Amino acid sequence: MSKLSRDDVLKLAHLSRLKLTEEEIERSRSELSEILGYVEMLDKVDVSGLEPTYQVTGLKNVMREDDVKKYQASPADLLKNAPAVRDNQFKVKRVI
């Protein structure tokens, strides 16, 4: 596989919500290209007639009663890790 361009890496970083440093951009170009080059060995594998596998246990529609349970974590416990809280809710930067 040809080496990823600087624009490719910047696009991936943006999609991944990562703000890379200059050094990381350059390093990523070669490291990501090398790894993607390795996995190219799958291109030659004949998989005609086979379906993809997404899970291995064969479990289907695992159901349970939709009832309220008393759980060990309280809302206050769940908020104690939040960077910012107001009125018992997560406070985030403006979205729209």
Add this chain to the structure above:
Amino acid sequence: MDNWPAISDIAKGVQTGSLKAVDLVENALKALQEKNEYQTVIATTAERAKERAAQIDKEIANDQAVGRLAGVPFIAKDNFLAFGANTTAASNILKPFEAPYQATAIERLEAEGAILVAKSNLDAFAHGSSTENSDFFVTKNPHDKTRVPGGSSGGSAAAVAAGLVPFALGTDTGGSIRQPAGFCGVVGYKPTYGLVSRSGVIAMVSSTDVIGPLTKNVADAATVLDVMAGRDELDSTTIEKDPDGYDLRNTKYEIRNTKVGVIREYLAEGLELGVKQVIDGAIDKLKNAGVEISEVSLPSLPLALAVYYIVCPAEVSSNLARYDGQRYGYSDPTAHDLLSSYELSREKGFGAEAKRRIMIGTYVLSSGYYDAYYKKAQTVRTKIISEFAEAFKKYDVLLGPTSPTTAFKIGEKVNDPLSMYLSDIMTVAVNMSGNPAISLPAGSSDGLPVGLQLIGPMRGDRKLLEIAKTCEELQ
């Protein structure tokens, strides 16, 4: 190295009053402090451990029933949510994270009286094969401090090898229990996918992640597995446990006529000579014990690592999207809007390997590439699964080395991600297929431990453990 008695004997001692839980916890905490040179743990949970131990001793004094792991100290990899210390996944982004609830595995062990004493080091978010990707520090191999303990459950493996605790918990996504167990000379067990609940364990690759024990011997691993295994309402991917359970104390397995297949692809080029000699020696011992042993080929196994390095980053990129600096974990204080808050929190909170996997995952899942990479990999996965299923029509277990080499030097592969990935080449296939597997100490090469890997059929955990225990006795 300290010698803990068998787990069932420790519990029996506590139950009958000949051992005190407070002393056992004190011993483990003292060992952790005295053998700090290996840097196996990120934090202890000393305060709550002492409280729990005192409580157990009090219950015994009052003639109350205590569990079958009463007073047994253990360590959990720091990607298990637990009370008593922060749960960090050895990452900067989760450094300040205090778990609001606990993993089902921890709950089940503690309900039987086991006592969590510390949280062990790992490659951040379990991304790695050496524990060098920890955002905090590097754990050392107790057999040679200049070498890695393997990874990602390196802290757990090194702690058990150094005799700090009778058992430790790890997670195995591509080999992260078995590979460090092999490098450190302990037993590492990867159960059938779905056998142990992952509720409260930080997700990495949801279609392959499993939880398992690292111990000194197979019987201890079976005891711990038996307590953790089975359906859990909090994890809808869990399966039923074997009706006979996994405890092997009252089992006598007759290994004669067991059919063992030696995986040809795992003895091919790239295997270190010293490792090959130890594995050959183990095969001879099995032959002498009357085992029917022959070579078997699973031609798609050499593709498993490529499949893994598509599926793994794809699922990692999705599972790590939740670390966005808004609800928990590191949040960059200099961000001026929502986008920069995401980008700066993630840029500073994630290490190099997490970023690498997130970006590869994003690439292989992006429109235009999805079919060529992700769908193709999942289809080759089907091929690997059918080759295993075919082999188990003929064999009871499959055998090979756990890793192609013994423990490598600290720093040796850290700047070469692909060569680091290749150290999982013999462990990843069963993560893609879901099969159970175990790494057993089989001997040493130049003074470093060599792991023997046994693989069982899906849901065949009990028989795999029985065979492994007999194998262990032959070594």
